[in-house]
Amino acid sequence: MEIVVLLKQVPDTETLIQIADDKTSIETQDVKWIINPYDEFAVEEALRIKESQGEGKVTILTVGPERAVEAIRTALAMGADEGVLIDDPTVERSGALGTARVIAAALKEIPCDLIISGMRAVDDDGYQVPAAVAEFLGIPHVSMVIKQEIRDGKITCEQTIEGGTMVIEADLPALFTTQRGLNEPRYASLPGIMKAKKKPLAKKTLADLGVDADEVGQDGAKCKIINLSFPPERSPGKIIEGETPEAKAAELARLLNEEAKVI
Amino acid sequence: MAQGVLVFAEYMDGAFRKIAFEAVSEGRRLADAINGPLIGVVLGAGVEGTAAELGKYGADKILVGDDPALADYTTEAYTNVLFDIVKENAPRILLLGASTRGKDLSARLSARLDTGLAMDCIALSVDGETLIATRPIFGGKVIAEVAIEGMPQMAAIRPNVMEIVETAKAGVVESVPVNPGVTRSRLLENKVATASRVDLTEAESIVSGGRGMGGPDFSLLEELAEALVGGTVGASRSAVDEGWRPHSDQVGQTGKVVSPNLYIACGISGAIQHLAGMGSSKYIVAINKDPEAPIFKKADYGIVEDLFKVVPAITAEVKKLKG
Numbered sequence A: 001m002e003i004v005v006l007l008k009q010v011p012d013t014e015t016l017i018q019i020a021d022d023k024t025s026i027e028t029q030d031v032k033w034i035i036n037p038y039d040e041f042a043v044e045e046a047l048r049i050k051e052s053q054g055e056g057k058v059t060i061l062t063v064g065p066e067r068a069v070e071a072i073r074t075a076l077a078m079g080a081d082e083g084v085l086i087d088d089p090t091v092e093r094s095g096a097l098g099t100a101r102v103i104a105a106a107l108k109e110i111p112c113d114l115i116i117s118g119m120r121a122v123d124d125d126g127y128q129v130p131a132a133v134a135e136f137l138g139i140p141h142v143s144m145v146i147k148q149e150i151r152d153g154k155i156t157c158e159q160t161i162e163g164g165t166m167v168i169e170a171d172l173p174a175l176f177t178t179q180r181g182l183n184e185p186r187y188a189s190l191p192g193i194m195k196a197k198k199k200p201l202a203k204k205t206l207a208d209l210g211v212d213a214d215e216v217g218q219d220g221a222k223c224k225i226i227n228l229s230f231p232p233e234r235s236p237g238k239i240i241e242g243e244t245p246e247a248k249a250a251e252l253a254r255l256l257n258e259e260a261k262v263i
Numbered sequence B: 001m002a003q004g005v006l007v008f009a010e011y012m013d014g015a016f017r018k019i020a021f022e023a024v025s026e027g028r029r030l031a032d033a034i035n036g037p038l039i040g041v042v043l044g045a046g047v048e049g050t051a052a053e054l055g056k057y058g059a060d061k062i063l064v065g066d067d068p069a070l071a072d073y074t075t076e077a078y079t080n081v082l083f084d085i086v087k088e089n090a091p092r093i094l095l096l097g098a099s100t101r102g103k104d105l106s107a108r109l110s111a112r113l114d115t116g117l118a119m120d121c122i123a124l125s126v127d128g129e130t131l132i133a134t135r136p137i138f139g140g141k142v143i144a145e146v147a148i149e150g151m152p153q154m155a156a157i158r159p160n161v162m163e164i165v166e167t168a169k170a171g172v173v174e175s176v177p178v179n180p181g182v183t184r185s186r187l188l189e190n191k192v193a194t195a196s197r198v199d200l201t202e203a204e205s206i207v208s209g210g211r212g213m214g215g216p217d218f219s220l221l222e223e224l225a226e227a228l229v230g231g232t233v234g235a236s237r238s239a240v241d242e243g244w245r246p247h248s249d250q251v252g253q254t255g256k257v258v259s260p261n262l263y264i265a266c267g268i269s270g271a272i273q274h275l276a277g278m279g280s281s282k283y284i285v286a287i288n289k290d291p292e293a294p295i296f297k298k299a300d301y302g303i304v305e306d307l308f309k310v311v312p313a314i315t316a317e318v319k320k321l322k323g
């Protein structure tokens, strides 16, 4: 089975984010970059499907700048077979729909039965690219999957929703997005890292894909960031003093009731 | 000419979700700001009777798409039907709730409509012809203001943030023909417990436990959550990784993002990834035996104490207050 994993490189969740002078982007030079945690689940699941079927190919597809090669190499070291990086200055600020268009165009050249992506990227917290990719390709998608099974040209997915789960079946080709609980991603082994260096990693531009830059660049972005700011600092709270746990508890209950008015 | 606001009101198991009322209330505010009508949309099977309820929150008109094929939410059928309704009514603004389904549906629909969508918004306003959305990014470390373009301008609002406001209006209910279309995916089984506890994203109060719980017994927290009416229990990733709690309980950057009125963190150190999920709670209480725990810097009220001693005492006090 041919599987494509959509993988985005994002700032480490520990990274201190700095807003750039233009107030519409972030400073990137001191950022430590990682694979979007949900996309790691996607890589792992793709590898498990390939291993259980005993054949197939896992391709990593990323839209991003040159530095994203590192994230793709990590996925190749985990065991993926090939990587494709779409690096074009135009797409850097193209927003979810533009990114999805570029991914959909790239996928037309990578025949596959299954696309796996994260449910959200932890930088823009967008939750948008995968569903848009599926829409542009005209295939079904299932969001937030914690379990899947492939049989007879169909995939059965268990998806999380408020209060429980739903079991959904989709005809292949299809796309699904990962949710925590799906699997525990493996670490790249040392031999894996060595092998990854020799695996194919293609770099493409929009022109290579035949995509019109106007349609996907910032001018084409339907959702424009006009300002970034930091959330207001929470004022330092009160440490509740008291002789006994009971006294502290009583004082907390009083404050929550009289001051905060939440109980 | 596009005009007014159209709101998709989420309906499940015979009732509207709370997010539906939040979205309709916010839709009313936007409709007033642009001087246009507010249309609510309800999809489902046998929903006709309850649909009028949306009028209470300011919908001028309520469109009902009633069809057995819409009994359960499926992305394709709902996208097909809502797309037709949007095309037919040509609203200027299209609003949904950013619940699990709302996220799924709005993302697919925005691609089909080829229009801008701001996901998980915490505030919306109108500036001339543009819809301006405020949304947290980088796990709440940064707040983005985005201008949404296209027709319609789409936004999905974060649950539990927008105020529900009742008005004296009584909306007109109108049924619309629906065509769920050809679909390549289907629901096999619905494993949602109807009488299940409140979801974390909708809870008024959350009592969360971390590694400091020392094991899978969270009954002390369950009892406090129960005493706080509308409360539920959450967990840090460490507690989930230990296998003490299910993944669906995880709060944080790779878990749920919650905005309750009251968040009580018990035995949680306050790692940046945890704060990303609960930092926008109205009031935060931290209970930790280590006075240096970073969670105290984010808490409105802190108690330095062994949680096993103080949590039961808090439960007793809350019960006393509630009489």
Ligand SMILES: Cc1cc2nc3c(=O)[nH]c(=O)nc-3n(C[C@H](O)[C@H](O)[C@H](O)COP(=O)(O)OP(=O)(O)OC[C@H]3O[C@@H](n4cnc5c(N)ncnc54)[C@H](O)[C@@H]3O)c2cc1C
Binding pocket: A013, A037, B209, B210, B211, B212, B213, B235, B236, B237, B238, B239, B250, B251, B252, B253, B254, B255, B256, B266, B267, B268, B269, B270, B271, B272, B273, B274, B277, B287, B288, B289, B290, B293, B305, B306, B307, B308
């Ligand atoms: C990519 C990535 C994503 C992540 N996503 C998330 C996420 O979504 N959510 C999340 O929570 N974490 C997440 N983490 C993990 C996060 O970094 C922390 O490791 C985790 O939040 C710590 O959990 P904790 O506070 O329960 O445990 P600890 O940090 O071990 O803290 C336990 C606390 O309990 C206190 N304690 C112990 N016993 C008692 C007692 N009897 N009474 C009172 N206090 C006591 C201790 O003083 C300590 O402060 C993520 C990490 C990474 C790298």
Ligand SMILES: Nc1ncnc2c1ncn2[C@@H]1O[C@H](COP(=O)(O)O)[C@@H](O)[C@H]1O
Binding pocket: A006, A007, A008, A036, A038, A039, A061, A062, A063, A064, A096, A099, A116, A117, A118, A119, A120, A121, A122, A124, A125, A126, A127, A128, A129, A130
């Ligand atoms: N630039 C990108 N390149 C490859 N995949 C992406 C990109 N942006 C988003 N994705 C995929 O879409 C998922 C959701 O991203 P988002 O919609 O941005 O929250 C991610 O987890 C990735 O799988």
